[in-house]
Amino acid sequence: MNQTLLIKGGRIIDPSQKIDETGSLLVAEGKIAWLGKGEATPPKTDYEVLDAQGLVVCPGLIDLHCHLRQPGYEEKETIASGTKAAARGGFTTICCMPNTNPPLDNQTAIEYIKAKAAAEAVVRVLAIGCISKGRKGQELAEMGEMAAAGAVAFSDDGEPVLSSHIMRQALDYSRAFDLPVIDHCEDTALTEGGQMNEGVVSARLGLRGIPNAAEDIIVARDLALAQLTGGRLHIAHATTEGAVELIRRAKEKGVRVTAEVTPHHLTLTEERVIGYNTNAKVNPPLRTERDIEALIQGLNDNTIDIIATDHAPHTEGDKLCEFALAPFGISGLETALGSLMGLVHKKQLSLATLIAKLTHEPAKILGAKQGKLGTLAVGAPADVTIFDPNLEWVVDTKDFASKGKNTPLVGEKLKGRVIATIYQGKVVYKDKTIKLKQR
Amino acid sequence: MTTQPIKTVAPKPAPVWRHHHILDVDDFSREEIELVFNTTQAMKEVLSRPIKRVPALRGKTLITLFYEPSTRTRLSFELAAKNLGADAASLSAPASSVTKGESLIDTVSTLQALGADIIVMRHPHSGAPYIAAQYVKASIINAGDGWHAHPTQALLDLYTIQEHKESLKGLKAVIIGDILHSRVARSNIWGLTTMGAEVTLCGPPTLLPTELGEQNHHLPPTNIEHDIERALDGADVVMTLRLQLERQQSGLLPSIREYVQLYQLTEARLSLARPDALVLHPGPVNEDIEIASAVAHGPQSVINEQVSNGVAVRMALLYILAGSQKQ
Numbered sequence: 001m002n003q004t005l006l007i008k009g010g011r012i013i014d015p016s017q018k019i020d021e022t023g024s025l026l027v028a029e030g031k032i033a034w035l036g037k038g039e040a041t042p043p044k045t046d047y048e049v050l051d052a053q054g055l056v057v058c059p060g061l062i063d064l065h066c067h068l069r070q071p072g073y074e075e076k077e078t079i080a081s082g083t084k085a086a087a088r089g090g091f092t093t094i095c096c097m098p099n100t101n102p103p104l105d106n107q108t109a110i111e112y113i114k115a116k117a118a119a120e121a122v123v124r125v126l127a128i129g130c131i132s133k134g135r136k137g138q139e140l141a142e143m144g145e146m147a148a149a150g151a152v153a154f155s156d157d158g159e160p161v162l163s164s165h166i167m168r169q170a171l172d173y174s175r176a177f178d179l180p181v182i183d184h185c186e187d188t189a190l191t192e193g194g195q196m197n198e199g200v201v202s203a204r205l206g207l208r209g210i211p212n213a214a215e216d217i218i219v220a221r222d223l224a225l226a227q228l229t230g231g232r233l234h235i236a237h238a239t240t241e242g243a244v245e246l247i248r249r250a251k252e253k254g255v256r257v258t259a260e261v262t263p264h265h266l267t268l269t270e271e272r273v274i275g276y277n278t279n280a281k282v283n284p285p286l287r288t289e290r291d292i293e294a295l296i297q298g299l300n301d302n303t304i305d306i307i308a309t310d311h312a313p314h315t316e317g318d319k320l321c322e323f324a325l326a327p328f329g330i331s332g333l334e335t336a337l338g339s340l341m342g343l344v345h346k347k348q349l350s351l352a353t354l355i356a357k358l359t360h361e362p363a364k365i366l367g368a369k370q371g372k373l374g375t376l377a378v379g380a381p382a383d384v385t386i387f388d389p390n391l392e393w394v395v396d397t398k399d400f401a402s403k404g405k406n407t408p409l410v411g412e413k414l415k416g417r418v419i420a421t422i423y424q425g426k427v428v429y430k431d432k433t434i435k436l437k438q439r
Numbered sequence: 440m441t442t443q444p445i446k447t448v449a450p451k452p453a454p455v456w457r458h459h460h461i462l463d464v465d466d467f468s469r470e471e472i473e474l475v476f477n478t479t480q481a482m483k484e485v486l487s488r489p490i491k492r493v494p495a496l497r498g499k500t501l502i503t504l505f506y507e508p509s510t511r512t513r514l515s516f517e518l519a520a521k522n523l524g525a526d527a528a529s530l531s532a533p534a535s536s537v538t539k540g541e542s543l544i545d546t547v548s549t550l551q552a553l554g555a556d557i558i559v560m561r562h563p564h565s566g567a568p569y570i571a572a573q574y575v576k577a578s579i580i581n582a583g584d585g586w587h588a589h590p591t592q593a594l595l596d597l598y599t600i601q602e603h604k605e606s607l608k609g610l611k612a613v614i615i616g617d618i619l620h621s622r623v624a625r626s627n628i629w630g631l632t633t634m635g636a637e638v639t640l641c642g643p644p645t646l647l648p649t650e651l652g653e654q655n656h657h658l659p660p661t662n663i664e665h666d667i668e669r670a671l672d673g674a675d676v677v678m679t680l681r682l683q684l685e686r687q688q689s690g691l692l693p694s695i696r697e698y699v700q701l702y703q704l705t706e707a708r709l710s711l712a713r714p715d716a717l718v719l720h721p722g723p724v725n726e727d728i729e730i731a732s733a734v735a736h737g738p739q740s741v742i743n744e745q746v747s748n749g750v751a752v753r754m755a756l757l758y759i760l761a762g763s764q765k766q
Contacts, residue, residue, distance in 0.1 A: 203650040204657045206565035206587030206625060276566030322543055322564040324585070 003048060003425060004028045005436070010052025010386065012037075014059055015356035016363070016375035025057055027382040030425035035376060048436045052386055055419055058355045059374050060092025060123075060383030062362040064260060065157070065182075065236060065308035066333065068094075068125070070116065071109075072101025077313040077403050079113070082333070083121040085311070085402035087429035089333040090418040092383035093124040093373055094311075095366075098135070099158040105130035107145040114150055122428045123421075124383075126152045126370065131170045131181060137161050140169055147177040152366055155182035157236055160218055162188065167222060171231025180234040180258065180365060185218035185243070186210075186284065195324055197270040197285040205273065207323065210285050216242035223250040226257055234365065235259040237310050239284040241294035248303040258365050260308040261295050263336045264408075266343060272408045278319040278326035280408040282312070296348050299357060306365065307357045309336050313404020331404030335395055337387060339409065341416025344389070351389065382425040391417040456763055460572045460579040461756060463588035465629040472597065472634060478755035479598050479748070485522065486751055496525035496761050502555040503529040504546065505582070506562045511722060511746055512582050512592070516559045519753035525557075525761075547571045547579075557760060560584075565622075578760045586620050592721050593626035595752040597634060599745050600676055603717055608635035613670050613712075615702060616680030616729050617646040619691075623721040624680060632659035639663075641670035642702060645691040667702050674712040678719040679704050679730045695728060704730045709739065717741050 007025040012035070014020075019035075026034035026042040034042045063086065069077035077085075079096075086094045096113065098104030104113065110127045117125035129146035133139045135156045143154055154174060161167040161183055170181045191210045196202050198209020219235060223246060226233035238244060238259050247259050269288055272280035280286060298304040312329025319326050340358075343349040363374025372380035392415045397405035421429040427436075455470040464472070485493050501520040503513050513529065520527040530550065543562075550558055557578045560568050565585030572579045583589040601607055612631050618624045618640050628651070631638050639662040640647055652663035664670040671677065686692050709718065718730075718740045726732045735742060 200650040200653065200655045200657045203648040204625075206585050206622060208586075276569045320542070320544060320570075322562070322567045322570060324564040 003427065004044065004046060005050060005422070005425070005427070006042060006047045007050045007052050007057055007384065007386065010055045010057035012057045012376065013352055013355050014376040015352055016059065016360040017377060019376070020352055025376060025384065027384065027422060027425045030382055032376055032378050032380050032382050035378060048438055050386070050420065050434065050436055055386050055388050056351070057384060057386050059359040059376050060385050060421065060423060061090045061337070061358045062093040062366070062374055063091045063309050063311070063333065064095045064306060064362045064365060066094050066096055066311035067099065067313065067329070068096040069313060070100060071112065075315055075403070076318070078120070079116045079125060080120040081401060081403050082311070082313070083117070083123045083125060085333040085400060086123045087421045087423065088401050088418065089335070090337050090385040090387060090421050091123060091333060092385065092421060092423045093126065095126045095128050095152055097128055097155060097157040098130045099156075103130050103135045104128070105133050105135065105141040107142065107149040110146050110149040110151050123423045126150070126366070128153045128155050128157075128182065130154065131156045131161055132166060135159055137163055137166055140166065140173060143174055143177060147179055151179070152370065153180045153182050153234065155184070155236065157182060157184045160184050160186045160188065164221060164225065168225045168229060171225050171233060172229040175229070175231050178232070178367070180232040182234040182236050183218065183222050184236050185215050185222060187214045187217045190214035190217070196273045196281065197287050199270060199288060201270045201273060205276065207273070210283070212240040212242055212287070212291070215240050215284055216246060219243045219246050223247070223255055223257060226250070227253070227255045230256065233257045237262050237265065237284055237308070238295065238298070238304060239265045239287050239291060241291050244294045244298040244303055248298065248301070251303060258305040259298075259303065260306045261299065261304050262308060262310045263332060263339045264330050266292060266295055266307070267339045268408060276323040277408060278321065278323055279330070279406050279410070281323065281326050281328055282330045283328035296343065299349060300353065305357070306362045307336075307340065308362070309333055311402070311404070313402050314406045315403070316405055319406050329406060330408065331400065331402050331406045333402060334400050335407055335409050335414065337418055338393065338395075338414030338416050341389060342414065345415055382422055384422040385418060386420040387416060387418045389416050391415070393417050456759055458760070459763065460568070461590050461760065462568050462572060462579065462581045463629065464590045464593050464626050464633070465588070467630070467633060469633055472594070472630065474759065475594055475752065475755055476598055476601060478759055479751045482751040482754040482758070485754070491522055492524060493522070494524040495758055496520065496523035499525040499556045499761055500554045501525050501527045501557045501559060501757065502550045502553070503527070503559040503582070504532065504550060504561075505529070506532045507583070509561055509582070511749065512561065515746075515749040516582065516753050518750050519757055522750070522754055523757055525757065543567060543571055544574045547575050551575045551577045556764065557757065578764065580756065580760070583622050585622065586625070587622050588626045589622040589721075590626050591749070591753055591756060592623050593630040594756070595745055595749045596627055596678065596719055596721070597630045598752050599719065599741050599748050600717060602744075602748070603741065604675065607631065610636040610675040611639070611673055612636045612676040612678065613639045613641055613674045614678045614680065615641045615667060615670065615704060617682055617686060618642050618651065618680070619646045619648055620683065621680050627678065628659060628661055632661070636676070637662070639670050639674075641665065641667055643692065643698070646686065667708060668711055671708055671711040674716050676717050676719065677704060677709065677712055681721065681723065681725060682729045699728060703728065704734050706731060706733055706737070709734055719745060722746065
């Protein structure tokens with residue numbers, strides 16, 4: 001049942017309306033009903049009160065890139081467990097990648113995700129359809145039908161689209177639906193057998209490296225194809241200094257490109273692999289301080305539009321093995337905000353920029369078709385995230401709602417913690433310290 | 440058993456020793472390496488006796504777990520264990536069985552349940568013994584993991600060098616060949632630099648990661664030289680590495696023929712090193728590929744000494760480890 005709830009006296013930050021001030025927010029019938037600044041009180045009188053003093057109140061976070069593993073890999077994650085993890089992480093909209101088994105490469109598969117989500121999800125789930133049939137990179141998948149069924153973008157994520165011809169057709173064909181094509185940029189001829197970033201740490205550990213150039217090459221190619229076709233290109237998980245520079249130049253030329261970066265690529269380096277820590281094994285790999293600096297600069301000058309988690313849950317057994325045999329991926333939904341707040345505390349990113357990259361900016365990429373997302377504007381769905389920017393906590397995977405406990409942040413102290421998540425007016429997650437009061 | 444105890448200055452596992460496992464020499468101090476040298480000396484004395492046995496490890500069980508084929512390393516460990524009175528058993532797992540679902544952790548746990556005190560492990564994947572070491576109480580000895588490390592080989596190389604040169608300090612050591620894929624090279628870089636030698640790495644750029652020559656806090660400083668003649672100039676120690684013949688197929692070398700022309704250690708090239716320079720090779724040797732037969736069997740070669748010292752060094756390591764397990 002939808003509650004009528006007053007979120008009172010918090011620091012309201014909504015980049016979509018350029019708001020950053022203390023105020024209160026009334027949520028009713030699943031929508032934002034009223035927003036008052038300062039000490040203002042709402043016109044209605046019958047509501048519960050959530051005291052948000054000292055807390056940040058912002059639009060519900062949007063994740064354009066996560067893996068819910070259903071259908072096919074339910075031991076790793078399900079729509080039910082993944083959306084609970086999203087709620088704990090402050091996300092109210094998540095877009096799931098189609099590298100499931102079978103892959104989401106047709107309208108029926110998209111309908112399945114929608115039906116499963118309607119029954120079991122606690123936050124909004126939007127499906128991304130495959131670019132190619134079976135993710136094989138050979139023939140285009142039926143994008144039109146998938147778009148009609150509700151797919152919000154197309155991607156063969158996990159694999160790059162290696163054929164320049166198919167990538168060109170995908171960017172061209174998708175223009176009819178005005179949906180982005182998301183590429184996982186990796187020249188696999190350079191990464192075969194690769195385990196981690198190629199550099200001094202791989203040289204020391206004796207692990208086959210994945211050079212930055214493998215990403216830069218495909219980013220450069222895709223930008224050229226986006227320019228050629230006029231299609232909408234979205235670069236998944238950019239990690240290299242070179243990719244940032246290429247995207248920056250393409251944007252200057254007016255190429256229709258957007259790009260994302262993950263929390264782990266913004267905060268962790270290749271050194272996390274030392275000791276053969278399989279929980280730090282991720283593709284693209286954790287890079288270097290120099291790449292991180294370029295990525296942060298890219299966020300600040302809007303070369304990089306958004307932050308997306310690339311939440312990639314795996315079972316403990318999957319990761320409990322030799323480094324070369326472990327699958328790539330980090331479970332990221334529940335640590336995203338806490339680790340990103342580290343950048344704010346270090347003054348590398350402003351709080352408003354961080355929130356924009358997690359709300360308003362991804363909403364812009366999704367477009368108006370999905371409704372008014374990523375905003376606290378009156379009339380928009382009441383998707384709200386409330387977090388304490390200064391609360392310190394220690395990452396304990398026992399607390400994770402995700403089935404994926406695979407994070408290199410185990411035992412790490414993070415500063416900044418989600419206190420409550422409201423989806424369409426309903427409190428879908430709240431910290432045990434929060435008590436709602438009847439007015 | 441009617442044998443005498445070890446009588447040389449008995450290197451009691453001294454406080455300098457900090458290792459329960461032997462995974463690499465990157466975390467070995469100079470003092471620890473010296474302890475290994477001294478203990479090896481005592482073991483060589485045992486090996487010179489008519490009955491080459493002491494009961495120092497009686498009741499201990501050593502299991503060798505090899506996921507890759509090996510002749511000398513495995514035999515060397517088994518002989519070392521037997522010479523010290525330990526029970527030795529072995530498990531061979533073909534490399535093809537290293538797949539998901541065949542859990543390494545299950546396997547080492549089983550060996551421990553079977554009573555292994557020490558597990559000697561060789562594995563095609565870098566870091567595998569580190570994973571194993573997190574899950575067993577038995578001591579793990581890394582007998583080679585992927586491209587990463589081969590600590591007992593490095594220690595026997597160091598021992599062999601210091602037998603001839605008294606001290607490793609200030610020596611100029613050159614390692615020639617496929618450094619990229621070599622666990623022997625990586626471990627020797629650590630060992631040689633810890634003991635004060637200056638290391639030059641030599642090979643074609645495709646087999647020699649540039650990062651090894653860069654100043655950084657992950658690796659000890661080394662020199663990189665792609666020209667074998669310049670590399671050999673004034674060398675005290677020359678170590679050649681086995682060239683895997685499949686490097687040509689994977690595009691890293693134009694041909695083995697060209698490699699031979701550019702990087703084979705020949706008598707003429709060896710003459711650029713110091714006259715008393717030692718020639719080492721971890722074996723097995725591809726004669727007339729990375730090293731000319733005449734050099735491999737020549738007066739400066741200590742390749743056979745490396746093999747015999749291998750048993751003594753491994754006895755020393757087992758003895759030290761068993762001693763530290765008691766504490």
